Amino acid sequence: MNTGTHTGMPHGDDAHAAPSLDRAQVTLKREGAGGLPLIAGALGVVLLAVAFIVGKGDPAQLFHSYLFNWVYFAMLSLGGLFFVLLQHLTRAGWSVVVRRLAEAVGATLPVTAILFVPIAFGVRAIYPWASEAAAHDPVIAHKSGWLAPGPFVVRAAIYLVLWSLLGWWFWRQSERQDRMGALQITRRMQSVSAPSMLVFAITLTLASFDWVMSLSPRWYSTVFGGYLFGGLAMSSFALLIVLALLLQRRGALGGVVTMEHFHDLGKLMFAFVVFWIYIAFAQFMLQWYANMPEETNWFAARLNPGWLPLTRALVVGHFVIPFFFLLMRDVKRVRWGLWASALWLLLMEWLDIYWLIMPSLYHDGPRLRLLDVLTFLALGLLFAGALAWTLRRRALVPVNDPRLVESLAFENV
């Protein structure tokens, strides 16, 4: 296996230098935010309790708000796992300096899995196929083998346990390499990444069918998993940019994650802005063209006068603006450009998930309710707390990765 650390630069004296990272560059300073994971976690739990008390009288609202915010944060943590799998699968050298951040994001998946529990109890409040009326609808009754509360929860448990195991495993292996420096660990992670990517693709597709698409049980779109994946991949790069920028503001990763790495993360983020609209439009155009009622109902619910403004805003905000903005090279190489585009796209991903889920509750147009805000804050704080915990456990960079030198010296040509 070629894990050579030379970059092939014929003149590159710097390429052969040993990595000299001091501890301050690669660890989070503990003073200042001593109990951040604990504080964020406790506050999240409190807010969650408040949300459930406030929403007791209106389970439909409560569980829809919870579902869409949970899916949003689940996509973010799953994005971390996706990034790690992709880097190992392609034996990427450039990305080693940001891979630990993605590993830490993926290692929060067990928390995501635990937070699914309320949804398991809210199935009847969320999904039309679980209602009494569904039994009399021949189209839905035909799908009752798949769309039933028991199998739904079992499947969700399978997806979430698999993701949690993978997220945790990659984080732990990489951390073991920090201590032992064994090349073998890199080899093992590489060989596990290929079947894992397959598992990721299949489970994500099925999960998107179960959790989101089945909100309209008569409707189907075979590319729906790809649609959700487009947003997931885009926001995984956006989240890494935000994390690296945040850590650099706190004095870590200086000189480790350089503009060259940010530039590449920005390029990938841009690529998935395009991928998202490609899938979104492919999904729309075929059903618009055929114009068959059982297919167009889903779009009709989002193109009625109430929802049309948000649908348009999503096309402009999730594609047109970031496309022309990120098309420029320079904005991917300055901090304000990275901050602006990454935070904007994380917001757009949230809006996208809202747009996918909430029309099944509010038929005449978007609304923002207290419960939407409460569940967002609660789940956001729990995600942030879990992430802060995983980030502070170990070095911020896989310090013994065989490709670290290559990554530190990485330059865009």
Added chain:
Amino acid sequence: MSAAAATTGTVWGALAEFDSPAALYKAAERVRDAGFEQWDTHSPFPVHGLEKAMGLKRSMVPLAVLVFGLAGAAAGMGLQWWVATRAYPLVISGKPFFSWPAFVPIMFECGVLGGATGAVLGFLGFSKLPRHHHPLFESKRFERVTDDRFFISIEAADPHFDRSATVQLLERAGALAVELVEEPA
């Protein structure tokens, strides 16, 4: 060195030979710092970072791609609009004449075609290609540029060019040999 040997014809420029990418890189920095604009480096393989040593400005090709790409997309959509609403309007599955979603894939493809065309034409145009001959091909020494030698050529058309001073600069920059290249007769 025998570099500044007397010449009879019009001098096209100076050609300096180097034996390694590192020597080429360092010499390029010196030529750049001397303020030359119309010069180039020649190497059997790409040398990373050489564009910095040469002080090259960013390529204009992306701009050509953008302009051609947008023009292609606009032309693709325009053509379909004209056909569907003006030249040959047909009702297809009860939809309006100008059913733009159906036209998007063709608009996209025309945009890609335009962008690719812009990349090829832009590259050729900004590189002043194609051309059938170049004065450097008159130099016997230059033949090794596809094998194991590295070269810097400075054109006489550059305002900083001075026959003896430029040759001296290249020699001091570590050239194995410097020669003056003439315009072909």
